[in-house]
Each structure stands twice: as C-alpha cells, then as structure tokens.
Amino acid sequence: MKSTQRPGWIPSRLREHREAHGLTLEAAGDLLRETARRHGLAVPAANFQTLWGHENGSIYPGPHYRRAYCLMYRATEPQLGFRPPLPGETEKAEIMISDLPAPSDPAADEAAAKVIEEAVAKASVGGIQPDNPQQVALRNRIVDAWRRRHGGGSPRPILTLVGGYAGSGKTEFSRFLSDITGWAFLDKDSLTRSMTERLLVSLGGDPNDRHSELYLTEVRPLEYRFLMEAAWDNLNAGTSAILSAPFIAELNDEAWFKRLENRCAAKGIDLAAIWVRCDAESMREYIEFRGAARDAWKLANWETYLAGLDLEESPPTVHITVDNRLGSAITLADQTRQTLKRILS
Template sequence: MARQHPDWKPDLLRMHREEIGLTLEEAGEKLRDIADRHGLNIAANFQTIWGHEKGTVYPGPHYRRGYCRLYRRNEAQLGFRRALPGEDAPVESALAPASAERKLPDQPHAVRQALSSIREGTADVDIEALRNRVIDAWTRRSTGGNIDGPSVVLVGGFAGSGKSEFAKFLGSLTGWPILDKDSLTRPLVDQLLIALGGEAHDRSSELYREKVRPLEYRCLMEAAWDNVDCGISTILDAPFVSEFSQAEWMQRFHNRCRSKRVSVATIWVECDSDSMREYIEFRGAARDAWKMEAWEEYLSTLNLDMRPQGPHFVVDNRLGAAVALVDEARDVLSGGGL
C-alpha cells in the first residue's frame, strides 16, 4: 500500500484525533454525522479508523473527504498526498495554534473560498463577475429576493473529474436547477441502445457515439432552453467533451444565449488521471465497466490538456482540491462543527 501512495503519512490522522481528544469510537461517530450532512458513503467504525491510522488501509475518497471535514484540514495537511502549487503543505505537528484554524469561518468567506477554485480559462472572461453573480444569487435566495435575467452555466469535464459535485454546489448556492445529462436521459438511452441492437450500458461504441449521443445532448439542451424561456437560470452537468472542442458549437450556443439576453458561463473541471480513475472505480457505475477494464486504452482517448473553445473558466480539481473547498463551504453554511 505504501508503494502505491508514497506521500501518505498515516500517523498524522492519529495525531489530529488525539489532539482534539477523540477516541476511535467517537471519531467514527463524528465521521458518520459528517457523512449524513454531505451525502458521503461512510460506515466508520473503530477498526476502520485504526487501519487508516496504522497505514494498513488507504482511505477511499469519501473517507478522505470526511477526515478533512472532521479535522478542518485539506488532504495534503492530513498527509494523504503531496500539496498542489499554492496549497497549504502537510501539517507536521498539531499544537495549540492549529485548534484556532478549525474554527468555522463566516459564511461569505467560505463561499468565496470555494468559488476561488474557479479561475479564468481564457482572458476574455470576467471571473469576478461570475463569482459575484453566484454570490448575489445565494444572498438573494437566502433573504427571499429574486434575480432578474437568467443565466446558463455549463459544467463539463471528463468522467470522474468532480464536475457533478461542483455543479451541485453551485446549484445549492444559487437555487438554480441542475440538469444532469445522465439523470435526464439514462433510462431512455439504455433502452434505445438495446432497441438498436447494442448493450444498455455501452458508452464507448460507434453505435452510441453516432446514433444515441447526439439525441442525448439534444434532450439536455432542449430542456435547458425551456427553462431559459421561462426566465429560469439553469446549470447543465455533462461531460461536453465533443461540444466544448467545437468552436462552431460554442459560437452557436453563445449566439443563442445572446439573442435571449441570457448570460452564459462555461466551466471546465480539470482533474488528474489517477484521481479520476479512483472516483470512477469508487462509484461502480455499470456504464463505466469498459473504462475500468481497459483503463489505459480509455485514457489514451483523453486529452488531459483539453480546454473549451471560446470564453471559459477552469476549476482545478486535481487531487480533489476543489471538492475539498466545496465540502468546507457546505459545512460552514450548514453550521456543521466537530
């Protein structure tokens, strides 16, 4: 296990647990509470936590997110991985000053910290305008106000990149409905593939790409236009790999939004291949079976340096860094504590 995670320092988990005076059983109880708040798949007991602290079992993605919330640290500070550029480095000691850092920040600060994951992907976008629009929607929603002028936010990225988590966070802040491609079309897509002589969970064949995928995205976009025509801002959650790669598609989309006086934001969630594989394996979806069976072949089809054509923003979720900030903001907004 250590060879697979050379930067892992499991002793830091025990150090932080003991610093705040938790037993293994108490830590498990708090992790289960955190799982309930964040929708995480955690069934923590003292044996599991002991295994994590002794270094015999590397925690899965939901456990790592739970530990980050419990100890108010990021994954690098808890010794799970190396720090990203600009990210706080691992905490080697847990002395008294660290306790103050675990105090929940005020809500606007936490929201802005989570939104700081979004950065300019091209020079012709206004990052502050997007952040302020999201914060304004959150503020008005929390005080019962209304927002004039709809927005469309496209959140795209490769499978397992964390795009759905980020889209859900934006939706929870703004109250804007989320149209998830899979939730919206999966039952129909599965049956259509079968009717055409394919397999229900196929997402890699020419049959899917040529006959089914265009209809899948058409359904998603038509549902979005229905919302926009009613003045309802909408967040779209889908890979958008082919669409974002086509300058013509992007231009047509922007033109249509402009004709409807709709503001638009295109967000690309980037992630490293190891983290994507871990999340895909963790969710265990039938549609991902081929990816897992032929990971290197699948990975060879991805351009990890890809960026959308035209104006866009980028969320850096390498090693789960952006999702960790989202979890922090959710805790602050819900008043969750230790």
C-alpha cells in the same frame, strides 16, 4: 501489519488530529458516521477497526471516507496526510472563519459572500483575473445569486455548462454551485440514462455502451438534445440552470458554442462554461468507486481510453477551469459548505 503503499501518504496524521480533538477510536467512528450521514456520503462500517487501519497505514481511506474526515476535522487532504499538497494549495484551502458574527447581522451575509467569492477564485486554475471580464462576470453572478436568494430580486437567467471527463468531479462541483446559487441542477446521466439504456438495447446494442459508433452517432446526440431542452424549459421560465455533462465535443466546437451564445443572447440569457480538470489517477479512483456498469469499457481499456484525453488543456470556449486534481476542488467545496453553515446557522 503490512502497510498500504501510497505516495505521500502519512497515516499518523489522522491519529494526531483525532487525539487533538480528544476522541477515542470508537467516538471518532461515531462522529465520522454522523458527519457522512449529514453530508450524504457513504462510509461503510466506520468502526474502530477501520479507523485503526487508516491510522496505522494498512488501509488507505476511499474517496467518501477522505471527504468525511476532512469535514469532521475541518481540514484538507494534505493536512490530514492523505497526499502532498498541490502547488499553493496550503494557502488555497485556508477558508475557515472564526469569531463569526450573529446570523442576523448583515456582516454575516458579507462574510458568507466573501467565502463564496474566495472559493470560486481558489478553485480556478490561475484564480480569477481582474482583466478577464468573462471570469469576473461569472464569479460575480455566482456571488450575486447567493445574495439575491437571501435578499430578493433576480437578474436575467444564466445557463452554466460544467464539463469534464468521466470521474473528473464535474457532478459534485455542479451540485456545489447549485447549493450556493439555487440554480436548477441538471445532470445528463440522471436525465437520460434510462432512455439511453433502453434505446441501445432496441438498436441491438449493449445498454452500457458509451464508446461505440452506434452510441456516438445514434444515441449521444439525443442525450444532449434532451439535456438542453430541459435547460430551456427552466431558462424560459426565468430559472437559471447548471448542466453537468462531459461536453467534450461541444466545448471544443467553437461554431457550436457560438450558436448557443447567439440563441441565449436572443432570449436574454447569459451563458458561461466551466471545465473541471482532474488527474488520471483520481479519475480512475472516482470511476472505480462509483462502480457504474457504463464505465466497464473505460476501466478494461484504461490506457487506450486515457490516450484519447487531453488532461492539460481546457477546451477553447471555456471561461473558467476548475482544478480538481487529487480532489482539491471538491475538498474546497465541502469546506465552503461547512463554513457557510457555521456563518448562517
């Protein structure tokens, strides 16, 4: 059977993990479907023929399959042979905890808080530097929010912007933060897509346009205005908010960010900015996987689109850069969720 070529892919690792767990192909398929269902992932079929194709190298697993495998086997993508590890990733990903304390034991809360603290540090490029007060403050706020959800009390609200290019994983990482902290999660596309499409049509444009002058000058500013207004509604009520949107122009505009800082300060609100960094191949894979019509131009003009992106540098206003190259941060987020469930259930 012809094998799919994928740099660094070792298909036999999947079989090794399955056999180590004592599973047949059929049993592994059943468990994979259940894992995917429990975590809201789409794994079409997941029958023994598909799993056999993954194991013998004829079918490279898609993003949701890979995430489900990692969750099912409690392993990372490099450990399952999907790709080579990033520098230092072997150590970064080891956050699984054994010999867990009883759920009601205070030690359980401390262990869970430690997992969250380590996950934030490990997902961030260069880790959290003790001499960087903004990084330390944001990490502490995330951990503190989790503690307060279980122990009561609440500090002043915080507005967290999570930016990144299309397909970088910013939405998934934002959901992860929201899961941990309980802060409101506001996604630009979810809030504004219907309005954007209808407005573009009414202006004589293409409802899936996200690149023309018409969209950039007439529609995009309204999208961000609606997103920010939804955030202020939450913040004014004392509810912290996580905003997921590209924020490319905004986070590169230090004057814009300073105005936002001043407004937040006047209202007694903290402000933080996170940038999700990803590699071009993974971004394209995510974009192709979601199959959204609004991405058609990007895919049809990929090299032109890519030429306008800076994949190496983060915007100057960002406090923390999350490393999601090859999906590493999303894998870490999945593992952290799984670990917390084990500790607290």
